[in-house]
Amino acid sequence: MSASTNTSYGLLASFETPADIMDAAIKCRDAGFTKWDVFTPFPIHGMDAAMGVKKSQVGWFTFAGGFTGFFTGMTMIWFMNSHDYGLVVGGKPLFTPLYAFPVSYELTILFGSFATLFGLLFLNRLPRLHHPLLAVKNFKKATDDGYFLCIEAGDPKYAPEVTRTFLVEQCHARLVETVED
Amino acid sequence: MKMIPQSLRGVWALLALAGVLLWGTAPLRAAEEHAAAPTAGAHAEAAPTEAAAGTAEGHEAPAVVPVFSLKQFAFSYLTAYMFCLSLCLGSLFLLIMHHLFDAGWSVSVRRVPEQLASMLFPHMFLLLLPILALQNQLYKWLTIDPATDHALDVKKALFNRTVFNILVPFLVLSWGFMAHRFRSLSLAQDKDGAAIWTRKARVLSAWGIYWFAFSLTLGCFYLMKSLQYQFFSTMYGVYYFAGSVWVTWITVWVLALILQGRGPLQQVVHNRQILDLGVLFFAFTVFYAYIHFSQYFLIWNASMPEETFWYVRREHGTWKWVGFTILFGHFFVPFLALLNQDVKLKPAMMLPIAGWAWLMHYVDMTFNVMPVLSPAGLNLTFWDPLLWFGMTGILLFGFWKRFHASPAFPLRDPRLKEAVTHHEIPPAPESASAAVGVTTAAHH
Numbered sequence: 034m035s036a037s038t039n040t041s042y043g044l045l046a047s048f049e050t051p052a053d054i055m056d057a058a059i060k061c062r063d064a065g066f067t068k069w070d071v072f073t074p075f076p077i078h079g080m081d082a083a084m085g086v087k088k089s090q091v092g093w094f095t096f097a098g099g100f101t102g103f104f105t106g107m108t109m110i111w112f113m114n115s116h117d118y119g120l121v122v123g124g125k126p127l128f129t130p131l132y133a134f135p136v137s138y139e140l141t142i143l144f145g146s147f148a149t150l151f152g153l154l155f156l157n158r159l160p161r162l163h164h165p166l167l168a169v170k171n172f173k174k175a176t177d178d179g180y181f182l183c184i185e186a187g188d189p190k191y192a193p194e195v196t197r198t199f200l201v202e203q204c205h206a207r208l209v210e211t212v213e214d
Numbered sequence: 215m216k217m218i219p220q221s222l223r224g225v226w227a228l229l230a231l232a233g234v235l236l237w238g239t240a241p242l243r244a245a246e247e248h249a250a251a252p253t254a255g256a257h258a259e260a261a262p263t264e265a266a267a268g269t270a271e272g273h274e275a276p277a278v279v280p281v282f283s284l285k286q287f288a289f290s291y292l293t294a295y296m297f298c299l300s301l302c303l304g305s306l307f308l309l310i311m312h313h314l315f316d317a318g319w320s321v322s323v324r325r326v327p328e329q330l331a332s333m334l335f336p337h338m339f340l341l342l343l344p345i346l347a348l349q350n351q352l353y354k355w356l357t358i359d360p361a362t363d364h365a366l367d368v369k370k371a372l373f374n375r376t377v378f379n380i381l382v383p384f385l386v387l388s389w390g391f392m393a394h395r396f397r398s399l400s401l402a403q404d405k406d407g408a409a410i411w412t413r414k415a416r417v418l419s420a421w422g423i424y425w426f427a428f429s430l431t432l433g434c435f436y437l438m439k440s441l442q443y444q445f446f447s448t449m450y451g452v453y454y455f456a457g458s459v460w461v462t463w464i465t466v467w468v469l470a471l472i473l474q475g476r477g478p479l480q481q482v483v484h485n486r487q488i489l490d491l492g493v494l495f496f497a498f499t500v501f502y503a504y505i506h507f508s509q510y511f512l513i514w515n516a517s518m519p520e521e522t523f524w525y526v527r528r529e530h531g532t533w534k535w536v537g538f539t540i541l542f543g544h545f546f547v548p549f550l551a552l553l554n555q556d557v558k559l560k561p562a563m564m565l566p567i568a569g570w571a572w573l574m575h576y577v578d579m580t581f582n583v584m585p586v587l588s589p590a591g592l593n594l595t596f597w598d599p600l601l602w603f604g605m606t607g608i609l610l611f612g613f614w615k616r617f618h619a620s621p622a623f624p625l626r627d628p629r630l631k632e633a634v635t636h637h638e639i640p641p642a643p644e645s646a647s648a649a650v651g652v653t654t655a656a657h658h
Binding site for chain 2: 088092096123124131132134135
């Protein structure tokens with residue numbers, strides 16, 4: 034943001050239909066913008082590809098969490114029931130992965146889902162208290178029937194007038210507003 | 215997608231290698247087992263309830279069944295039959311699910327399971343006849359008097375010759391009827407495109423899912439589980455079901471890819487269908503493991519002889535290693551291989567996995583059927599690959615002919631457009647796709 038000379042956060046373009054914003058997203062992607070995002074009231078299938086979003090990295094957090102959970106469960110049960118305080122139940126062996134599996138499996142899911150949630154928040158720089166877009170009155174429609182595309186001023190290809198013209202003429206935005214930082 | 219022939223060669227090479235390894239070393243391992251464990255003792259240990267009921271198999275059956283005997287042929291035949299039945303019943307399930315959920319995405323590949331399921335009649339029905347003819351070789355309970363065996367006496371309402379010979383053909387015919395009805399409704403829609411055909415198929419699915427669940431359970435109880443009629447497991451039906459649908463997903467995946475790559479499905483099957491078929495195959499990898507683990511775990515935990523004898527026998531000799539092969543080969547290998555989403559679109563990965571899945575499902579069927587014949591350990595004969603390849607060959611050849619005799623996809627299904635056009639976004643140019651930053655990940 035320090036690159037831009039004025040105090041604006043970026044340009045917010047609004048669209049009327051999912052098809053319009055999908056089309057606009059493809060154009061922004063192909064124009065080479067890097068710091069931009071779309072906001073819609075519901076997920077639009079195919080928007081990831083239209084925006085050229087790369088595959089999410091959250092899966093790695095999930096895998097690490099699940100892996101940790103599984104071995105935590107196995108180790109915990111082995112330590113408690115066999116190593117630290119041997120406990121005979123139903124004449125079964127003190128430890129076997131067989132009976133430790135259900136608990137380890139549950140911990141795989143638990144740790145996996147925690148890692149997913151916190152990995153997601155971490156990658157998205159969340160939580161945060163305020164966002165400049167929330168000051169735009171019109172933006173409230175993003176949770177109802179509005180489709181928005183915002184190009185940030187920090188984008189290397191951003192130039193206030195040229196980008197505005199691009200959004201209106203190439204992307205057919207219904208309205209383009211400047212967002213104050 | 216154009217690299218199918220090369221990859222297929224790899225699959226066959228893999229299968230052939232596995233076959234040679236298993237088959238070629240069988241006599242060696244059998245001899246080893248024979249030396250290690252005297253058969254009489256082995257039998258008494260392996261089947262406590264059978265022994266308790268006074269019908270220990272060890273005293274009657276010879277230790278090694280001659281290769282050229284009806285008994286060996288019957289067991290090898292049953293294993294191959296259960297494998298082929300899996301593909302047909304799995305396809306029938308795919309159709310039922312498609313219509314129950316009113317699915318759109320799978321319309322363009324639907325004719326593959328439609329034609330594959332329709333092989334239930336006449337092919338699978340005719341292939342059943344040798345099993346009925348050889349029933350005395352296969353099912354021991356047919357030849358013993360229930361009055362002398364409590365385990366059989368309590369089950370004689372189902373396990374008696376009359377009910378067996380009426381019910382088993384009836385079950386296969388009922389599946390054949392359902393499959394042909396799905397197929398003919400779909401073909402009728404090709405002519406006029408009316409929605410009524412979709413509705414009729416949905417009505418068929420609505421009652422069909424109940425009959426499918428009930429009849430599949432009954433069918434595999436009769437054909438496979440009753441080989442050891444003393445066994446109790448209410449999960450046995452869903453266990454066979456899970457493995458069947460698992461192997462069907464990957465089979466449909468391969469068929470869809472072949473038909474897309476060099477033929478009639480080129481315009482209607484896209485990456486989305488291929489990906490979702492792979493995703494569902496992955497889901498059933500986990501589902502099968504869940505079901506089989508649950509069956510084993512509950513039996514292990516309860517530790518009741520009338521249940522444990524089934525697994526005790528399958529932990530005997532080389533069967534133990536077959537069991538481990540299922541644990542690692544049926545679950546861990548495909549699970550870890552398919553964990554990454556992108557793999558499901560890569561034929562170079564998926565085709566070997568498909569060959570592996572076929573082998574693993576066959577190993578699973580062998581694990582269920584064969585320990586009854588050779589308790590000492592795995593003992594493959596030339597009948598096994600011969601009948602397996604022969605029967606699947608008949609099935610797939612029949613399928614291929616039938617598939618090409620009618621349109622390759624539902625031409626005028628109202629949901630076809632949804633399947634063909636949905637989710638298809640032009641890919642990003644190379645330069646732009648690499649430049650999108652982390653901020654856009656907020657969309658997930």
